[in-house]
Amino acid sequence: MKILELKDVNKIYNSSEIKVHAVDGVTLEFQEAEFAAIVGPSGSGKTTLLNLIGGLDMPTSGKIIINGTDLSKLKSSQLIDFRMRNIGFVFQAYNLIPVLTAKENVEFIMNLQKWSRKVRDERTFELLQAVGLSDRANSRPSKMSGGQQQRVAVARALASRPKFVLADEPTANLDSKSAATLLRIMERLNHEEKITFIFSTHDARVVKMAHRVITLEDGKVVSDDVRE
Amino acid sequence: MIWKTAWKNVWRNRVRSLVVIASVTIGIFAGVFAVAFMNGMIAQRFDAAIDEEISHIRITGKDYILNNDPQIVITVEDSIIPAIRSLYGINGMVQRTLVTGMAGTASKSAGVQIVGIVPEKEKEIFSIYKKIIPGTGDYFKRESKYDLALIGQDLAKELNIIRFVIDSAVLKKLEIQKVPGDILDKISVLAGKRFPNEKKFTSTITSILSKSELREYAQLVKNEAWSFRENSKITLTFLDMDNNQVSAVFRIAGIYDIKNAMYEQVQVFVKNDLLCQLAGIDENSFHQLIIRLNDVNQTVGITNEIRTRCPGLDVKNWKELQPDLAMMTDYVHQIYGLFMGIILAALAFGIINTMLMVVLERTKELGMLTAIGMNKRRVFSMIMLESVFLSLTGGVVGMIFGWISVVLSAKNGINFAQYAEGMEAFGYSAHIFPEISLSFFILITILIIITGIASSVYPALKALRLDPAEAIRTE
Numbered sequence: 001m002k003i004l005e006l007k008d009v010n011k012i013y014n015s016s017e018i019k020v021h022a023v024d025g026v027t028l029e030f031q032e033a034e035f036a037a038i039v040g041p042s043g044s045g046k047t048t049l050l051n052l053i054g055g056l057d058m059p060t061s062g063k064i065i066i067n068g069t070d071l072s073k074l075k076s077s078q079l080i081d082f083r084m085r086n087i088g089f090v091f092q093a094y095n096l097i098p099v100l101t102a103k104e105n106v107e108f109i110m111n112l113q114k115w116s117r118k119v120r121d122e123r124t125f126e127l128l129q130a131v132g133l134s135d136r137a138n139s140r141p142s143k144m145s146g147g148q149q150q151r152v153a154v155a156r157a158l159a160s161r162p163k164f165v166l167a168d169e170p171t172a173n174l175d176s177k178s179a180a181t182l183l184r185i186m187e188r189l190n191h192e193e194k195i196t197f198i199f200s201t202h203d204a205r206v207v208k209m210a211h212r213v214i215t216l217e218d219g220k221v222v223s224d225d226v227r228e
Numbered sequence: 229m230i231w232k233t234a235w236k237n238v239w240r241n242r243v244r245s246l247v248v249i250a251s252v253t254i255g256i257f258a259g260v261f262a263v264a265f266m267n268g269m270i271a272q273r274f275d276a277a278i279d280e281e282i283s284h285i286r287i288t289g290k291d292y293i294l295n296n297d298p299q300i301v302i303t304v305e306d307s308i309i310p311a312i313r314s315l316y317g318i319n320g321m322v323q324r325t326l327v328t329g330m331a332g333t334a335s336k337s338a339g340v341q342i343v344g345i346v347p348e349k350e351k352e353i354f355s356i357y358k359k360i361i362p363g364t365g366d367y368f369k370r371e372s373k374y375d376l377a378l379i380g381q382d383l384a385k386e387l388n389i390i391r392f393v394i395d396s397a398v399l400k401k402l403e404i405q406k407v408p409g410d411i412l413d414k415i416s417v418l419a420g421k422r423f424p425n426e427k428k429f430t431s432t433i434t435s436i437l438s439k440s441e442l443r444e445y446a447q448l449v450k451n452e453a454w455s456f457r458e459n460s461k462i463t464l465t466f467l468d469m470d471n472n473q474v475s476a477v478f479r480i481a482g483i484y485d486i487k488n489a490m491y492e493q494v495q496v497f498v499k500n501d502l503l504c505q506l507a508g509i510d511e512n513s514f515h516q517l518i519i520r521l522n523d524v525n526q527t528v529g530i531t532n533e534i535r536t537r538c539p540g541l542d543v544k545n546w547k548e549l550q551p552d553l554a555m556m557t558d559y560v561h562q563i564y565g566l567f568m569g570i571i572l573a574a575l576a577f578g579i580i581n582t583m584l585m586v587v588l589e590r591t592k593e594l595g596m597l598t599a600i601g602m603n604k605r606r607v608f609s610m611i612m613l614e615s616v617f618l619s620l621t622g623g624v625v626g627m628i629f630g631w632i633s634v635v636l637s638a639k640n641g642i643n644f645a646q647y648a649e650g651m652e653a654f655g656y657s658a659h660i661f662p663e664i665s666l667s668f669f670i671l672i673t674i675l676i677i678i679t680g681i682a683s684s685v686y687p688a689l690k691a692l693r694l695d696p697a698e699a700i701r702t703e
Binding site for chain 2: 051054056057077080081083084085088089091093095097098099100104107108109111112156
C-alpha cells in the first residue's frame, strides 16, 4: 500500500546572491513497511529531503502526499497535528527531553494525543521491552549511554503508531556495537509493526541492512535500488 | 504532562532558578511585611480615632461646628434620641457638653476644650477609661471632695504637672531593662534632681549622653524618670452662657495617654453635671450627641437616615470629620496593590531575562518538540507554566516568611520609642502591631500569577517563532 508520494519536488534556498537547488525534481513513492536508506555525499540534499517529507519544511514546488493528504494544503497548526499522528522522528543527537525519564519520553506523544493511561502504559512497556530497555524505564537520559538514548528515541518515534519513521543519521553518534543493536531493533520493529523506516545516512552498515537504497547527488535522485 | 514537564524544567538549572526564586521570595517577603506594617499602623490609627476620639457619627446643633458657639445646643425635648435609637445598627449614644477655655497651673497655662461627660455612659462608646496612665489616678472612680478633671499626658507635660526625677528606684529599673553600666553612671550624676518639665530634662540628658546613646536610651530614661505630682491642681477658666468669666479649681482625676498629642493637649474631661452647673447650661441640653454603630460599614447609610430624621441638626460621620483617615481606609487596598505591583514589576524583569535564557538554551529541544507534534498552544503553555511556577514558588515562600514575621512581630509589636514624639503628633502610635488579612494573600497570589504569565509572553512568543527544522540543527 502506497503511504508516501513525492511528485517533482523542488526546494530552492534563495540567499542574497546565490540560489541553492537543495532538492531538484525528486519523484518517489514509498510503500507500507519499507526499510529505505537515502544516501549521498554531504550537501547532496538528504536532510532537506527528510525535512520536506516530515513537513518541517515546505517545497518550493511539487507535491508531497502522505496517505492521501497533500501537505501543502495543510495550515501550520494542522501540519503540526498531522506530524504528531502520522510521522515519527529519530534525530542524530537523540533529542530526548532531559528532565523526563525514558518511560515519560516514550509516552510524551501519546500524552499529547490524550491516550488513556492504561493504553499508554501498555504501549510504553511494549516498546521499551522491544528496544531492550524495560529495566531503564525510570532512568533519565543523562544516566543512559548514547545507544540507549537512541533506542528510547526509536521507541518514542513509534509510540503513536505513525505511518512512517524518519531517521536523520540515527547511527552517526554511536559506536559500532550500539549502532548494530539499534539497527537490529529497528529492522525487527519495521517487520513487526509494519511501519516504514526512511533513513538518511552515511553509514555503510545502515545501507547494508536497507531493503531500498535511494542515492542523491546535488539534490537529484541518481539511483533507486530495491533489494530482495 | 505539560504541567509535570514544566515543573521539572524549572529545576533543570537549579542555581539559576534558585536565584530567581530567592529574589521573588525577598521581594514578596519585604512587600508583605511592609504592607502589614502600614496596615497595622492605619488600623491602629483608625481604631484609636473611633474608640477614643470621634466614634462613628457626631450630631451637633445647626452651625455649632462653625464657631463652637455654646449657645447652640440640642435639647432633650428635640426628641431626637428616641428617633435615632429606633434605627437598626445603633450600638450606643452619649451626650457631651463642651466649652472652650483655658487650663492653668501656677507656672503655665494652655487653651483647652472642656468636655462635660457622664463617665459611666462614656464607657459604652469610648475606651479612654482604659488609657489612664498607671499611678496617675483613675477614670472618675474614686470619691473625692474636690472637683475632678481628666487631662491628657501632653497637656500635663505642658502645664508642668508631669515632672522628671532620677532616683535610685529609676536607676534600678533602668538596670533591669539592660541599660549599660556606663550610661547608668552618667545618668546617676542627676540623682536627686527634679526637672519641672520635659524640655529641661531633655536638654540635661542631651548634654551628658552621646548622640548614639540618646538615640538608643533617651526615651527609655524619660519613660522611667517621668513622675506625677499627686493631687495636682489645675484651674479651668471659661465663659458661661451669660458670657461671664468662670474659674474653677480642679484636682487631677487621672492622666490619659492615647498616643495622639493634639488630642491630649486640648481635651479635658469633667463631669457633665458640674460643667453644666458652672457654665449655666440647662441639664437637659447638650452640644454633641455621639453615636456608636454596630458595623462601621453602615456609617454612610445610617448618617443619611439620621439626616432625614433630624433635618435641623448637623450630622457628620467619621469620614467627614477625619477625611484623611477616610481616604486612607477607602484606598488602602488600592495602595497596597499598587505597592506590590511595583515590587512585582521589578521582579518581572528578572523573570523575563531568565525565561529568555531558557528559550535560547533550549532552542534545539523546542524545535524537536514542535517537530514531533507539540502545537503552539502547548509550547506557549509550557513556557508560561515554567514562568508561573518560578514566580509562584518564590512568592509562596516569600508569603510564608512574611506571614511568620508578621505573626512574630505582632506578638509584642515593634516599638519606635525614639520617634514617639513625632508619630504621636500626627495621632499615630509609635508601638506598631503589624497585621495582615487573608484577602491580601489572595491578592498577592493573583498578582504573582499575573506577573508569571506576563513575564512569559515575550519569551514564549520567541519560542513560537522558532523554525523547527532550523532549531533542531542548532548546537
